[in-house]
Amino acid sequence: MGTKSAFNWITLWASLLFVVILGFSRLSYGMFLPGIQRAIGGSYGQLGILGTVNFIGYLIGTLCLSPLLSRFPDHKHVINRLTCFLLGLALIGSAFSDHFTELGLWRFAIGLLSAFATVLVLSIAMDAVRPAERGTASGLIWLGGSAGILVTGIFAPFTIDPAHLQGWRYAWAAMGIFGVIAAFGFEFVTKRRGSAQLPSSPESKPQDQESVKAYRLFLNPKKLLFLIGSYFFFGWGYIIYFTYLIPYLVSKGIPSLYAGLVWSAIGFAGLFNGWIGGKAIDRWPSGYTLASGLAIGTIGVCGVITDDLFFTALGAITIGLVSFITPPLMTTALLRRHVPQNVYAASLSIATAFFASGQIIGPIVGGVVVERYSLHVGVASSAIFMAIAALLAVLYGQQQRKLEIRNLPLNI
Template sequence: MGTKSAFNRITLWASFLFVVILGFSRLSYGMFLPGIQRVIGGSYGQLGILGTVNFIGYLVGTLCLPPLISRFPDRKHVINRITCLLLGLTLIGSAFSDHFTGLGLWRFAIGLLSAFATVLVLSIAMDAVRPAERGAASGLIWLGGSAGILVTGLFAPFTIDPSHLQGWRYAWVIMGIFGVIAAFGFEFVTRKREAEKMPSQTESKSRDKENENVYRLLLNPKKLLFLIASYFFFGWGYIIYFTYLIPYLVSKGIPSLYAGLIWSGIGFAGLFNGWIGGKAIDRWPSGYTLASGLTLGTIGVCGVITNSMLFTVLGAAMIGLVSFITPPLMTTALLRRHVPHHAYAACLSIATAFFAAGQIIGPIVGGVAVERYGLQFGVASSAIFMAIAAAFAGLYGQQQRKLEIRDLPDSG
């Protein structure tokens, strides 16, 4: 069964799914926050808790997936198709929320399902791509998330403008319908390949043995610990920025159309980031490549501190261009290079759990900062954690030379 180039029908439909998995299901919440507040009520700190609930669901999903895959090693495609379909349907369901508690339950379910979908879609799609092009393929898939942000921003006049109180509901219904279509499309293009693949008993047994060593591999300071730590602090930092940026812009009196265009600008810049970042990690598969993007992203966040809307916008564009999609896609590609084939899904799931843990802490810390010191300080605080993520990525780059010498031949 041959592998494909980075750009193929499977990675294309995987990218469409990531429009939903990342851009619509997770990050649209920050964009719709002002509109949701007008209808449901609550302070930004309280509504930020629902962002935390979403990522608690995401964490639960990432922790549940490895044992689920171990229990049903030959059912990865079945679990994925059910998950992706349900994700679209839960987006539609969340649009009908009238109360804080109800919306929280929907956000939890969406987090759970998007965690499953993130790992499974990436794992299935990457299996179909030639090893030398997996960074580029990862970039193509993750740029779907940027496209989702771009589209979400275009909804702004209908979702955060006070004259369209129910606009966020209609937007989530449309997003959910797109998710259902994308789930069917991905199922169609992967069904033939799934039929060709006949897993052997030997594969299943070796997978169980490799899964036992996953934590030892990921949490070893001489191997992947610094990469995982970088991913954790990136999750902590970026989610503060994406949760409170739009409320900050609205509080400054920026018209909803312009706030939406700034949000879309992040997504548009991320389209280039997905492709460039994927190519870069294929050519320079190093923690230093990751650290450079995170450092520039830290500088971008600091644009908020200047009290200049121009620098805030330029900073947002920089984040979209070099550090929004870069860390997840580069972590995805680096893990694919340095872990055994059958342990990849479990390793990616656990790495994503650390990412999710950072995203759980982020909205809580950001919410406290917003309540005590205002929206500007809350948004700017994300720079602290982005900088820590960059430092750990640099440490991983330093450690990586030893890693490549000792372990690259063993991982194939």
């Protein structure tokens, strides 16, 4: 069946799944930390480790997906269906955690499943969209994560306020139920539109060769090294900010309603981020476009340094508007445009692994800074890594420009 415009039912349901994959399964944890701490104990540094456990699962899932697809090359839709359903059930299961270890196991499982779902949902949805509109479609899908943050923040008074000790449990259970419904919806529209018959990327034995070729591209400073480095440091920086921002606001005595509004403001601004970022990368498919969003995001993080609620909230909105969804969707779109088709699947998997590695290191480093100094310094430290990501994106843009001037293809 032919490809479609960026606005279609598959893209819509993929976006609803990203509400769960990103907004609910990953980033809601930072929002719920104060409530979780009151319910099961532990310091913020220790609970931050569970964020690392989540992304260890995410990294393992990313690394396992490619060989899994090699083993079952014609079952991409089946694997995605099972993964999305299990992710919703894992969210429901995590709501019943009473101990640190138990919650850690659920966070690991959620990370593993969300890694599978991220790549598969994006891959299946992008296969159904015209090449010229894939940046826009990617933006529409990723903005689901912003919608998830928006919804999570609205219910902050019921999830982090001391008067509602079990509120985070009810919220996670509801999120899991929504995830199961979204999985059913995505499965229905992909079957109805005939997308289940779309050809998948070549697998089997060539997959190993594709991975080797993709690594050559990523480890070559004249090709994609700076792009993947930027993605790595973005993962490192943004996860520190999203893990410790709400605990920092709560520690300042800010009412849960206001803390939730700050969180929701990130999500609301991110709804425009997905559309703006997708349009921008379609029109200017360059590392400089990526660097612009990261640089403005770095300035947004610096709002925390003022230790003032107004500037912290303004900075959070800025991050939501230009640098929350933008780096993942732009990196995805740049790879789709500039990586040979025969290694795209392997490239996306490897890029996601680098991103996950940054998210593993981030909570550990952030937790150490929080324990040694304060929540304030811990949140502010994310600006350092966002700035490094912006610089590397500039270097990638320069390298990309040199290739264009010489009219050279991105050969392996």
